[in-house]
Amino acid sequence: MKRIKVNLDKQSATSYEICIGHNILDRIGLVIAKSNLARHYIVITDSNVSSLYREELLTALKNVNLNVDLIEFPAGEISKNTDTVLTIIKKLINLGADRNSALIALGGGVTGDMTGFIASIYMRSIPYIQIPTTLMAQVDSSIGGKTGIDLPEGKNLLGAFFQPKSVFIDLQFLKTLPDEEFKNGLSEIVKYGIIDDMELFNILERETENIKNRSMDLLELMVERSCKIKRGIVEIDEMDMGVRRILNFGHTIGHAIEAESGYMIPHGNAVSIGMIASARISEKLNYLSSEDRNRIEHLIRSIDLPDHVPTSISMEGMLSKIRTDKKKKGDSVHFVLLKKIGVPFINGSVKEAIIRETIEELRK
Numbered sequence: 199m200k201r202i203k204v205n206l207d208k209q210s211a212t213s214y215e216i217c218i219g220h221n222i223l224d225r226i227g228l229v230i231a232k233s234n235l236a237r238h239y240i241v242i243t244d245s246n247v248s249s250l251y252r253e254e255l256l257t258a259l260k261n262v263n264l265n266v267d268l269i270e271f272p273a274g275e276i277s278k279n280t281d282t283v284l285t286i287i288k289k290l291i292n293l294g295a296d297r298n299s300a301l302i303a304l305g306g307g308v309t310g311d312m313t314g315f316i317a318s319i320y321m322r323s324i325p326y327i328q329i330p331t332t333l334m335a336q337v338d339s340s341i342g343g344k345t346g347i348d349l350p351e352g353k354n355l356l357g358a359f360f361q362p363k364s365v366f367i368d369l370q371f372l373k374t375l376p377d378e379e380f381k382n383g384l385s386e387i388v389k390y391g392i393i394d395d396m397e398l399f400n401i402l403e404r405e406t407e408n409i410k411n412r413s414m415d416l417l418e419l420m421v422e423r424s425c426k427i428k429r430g431i432v433e434i435d436e437m438d439m440g441v442r443r444i445l446n447f448g449h450t451i452g453h454a455i456e457a458e459s460g461y462m463i464p465h466g467n468a469v470s471i472g473m474i475a476s477a478r479i480s481e482k483l484n485y486l487s488s489e490d491r492n493r494i495e496h497l498i499r500s501i502d503l504p505d506h507v508p509t510s511i512s513m514e515g516m517l518s519k520i521r522t523d524k525k526k527k528g529d530s531v532h533f534v535l536l537k538k539i540g541v542p543f544i545n546g547s548v549k550e551a552i553i554r555e556t557i558e559e560l561r562k
């Protein structure tokens with residue numbers, strides 16, 4: 199099991215480890231038992247992950263004599279809301295969960311975000327552990343302590359920064375992940391290559407076929423590098439006040455596409471198109487070479503991620519979403535642009551005409 203330390207403050211009170219390996223559920227049980235974090239553990243998981251992995255995880259935890267219960271909720275983003283939170287909280291009360299209890303999030307980003315949020319508010323906060331099971335959650339959402347749920351008015355509007363006590367990444371979970379979810383995570387890995395790691399970008403270009411075939415060795419390498427990149431950024435800017443914004447590369451236009459499609463276009467797909475748009479804007483503004491822009495587009499296509507905005511998505515709708523974002527952030531859209539692959543920067547003054555022209559080019 200590889201271990202990556204996340205150092206968040208001088209006192210180390212909120213620091214934790216990310217452990218990565220294959221088939222490590224038994225080891226996870228042992229490490230949790232040794233940590234003496236709580237007297238009672240409650241696994242929170244969604245219906246899909248529960249049917250695949252509940253027995254295996256519960257057995258691993260019971261084998262080391264942990265007192266453990268499980269709460270399940272219906273899978274999907276649609277569950278990431280106040281109703282599910284209150285339902286889970288009532289179940290926690292019925293199970294006798296108290297300040298000597300800890301939660302274990304077993305699942306994708308929905309489970310992790312919601313479990314972390316419940317942990318942050320239940321009895322004025324109890325500890326929690328992340329066991330991410332989607333590629334997206336393994337390389338992104340389980341690390342960094344952003345927790346939260348959606349409101350009818352928008353996504354992730356209610357939440358808190360609340361760090362997990364540890365993150366355990368078992369790559370075996372990825373074997374059962376549907377293709378669409380796998381691609382969702384790949385899109386975030388491509389993003390890390392573009393914003394921070396030329397070597398990772400080169401590996402993605404060279405090994406496209408093996409990656410699509412889910413080679414475990416490559417997945418381990420990519421997940422580990424991605425976790426280290428996110429760790430590095432979160433360590434500098436835990437509360438998302440500055441440099442952490444570079445993680446939003448491709449997200450400004452990506453979010454607009456996602457929202458304007460009524461969330462029919464998955465997040466990873468929308469971000470892929472957004473990354474191409476951002477690379478083109480960077481080139482138009484003479485920051486990025488056409489060679490680097492070409493490499494980005496080629497990689498995204500060869501990994502089978504989408505490269506165009508469907509014409510069914512309204513241009514005006516997208517621009518209006520981007521403008522709303524702009525208002526929220528004090529009249530400047532924080533566009534993450536590139537000087538070259540691995541060198542991003544934040545530009546607060548991209549003109550709407552350039553955004554419009556770029557989206558127009560990408561509409562097919």
Ligand SMILES: NC(=O)c1ccc[n+]([C@@H]2O[C@H](COP(=O)([O-])OP(=O)(O)OC[C@H]3O[C@@H](n4cnc5c(N)ncnc54)[C@H](O)[C@@H]3O)[C@@H](O)[C@H]2O)c1
Pocket residue numbers: 244245246247250273274275278305306307308309311331332334335338339340341342343344345353354371372373374375376379382
């Ligand atoms: N906290 C953060 O920093 C952060 C960052 C990015 C995204 N997010 C959030 O993450 C969420 C998206 O996460 P996600 O893409 O993991 O979605 P998800 O949690 O809904 O999981 C996607 C689907 O895969 C299924 N699944 C999970 N693991 C599986 C496995 N091993 N085998 C088979 N099926 C499996 C789930 O049941 C679900 O149907 C969004 O709500 C987003 O806002 C949070």
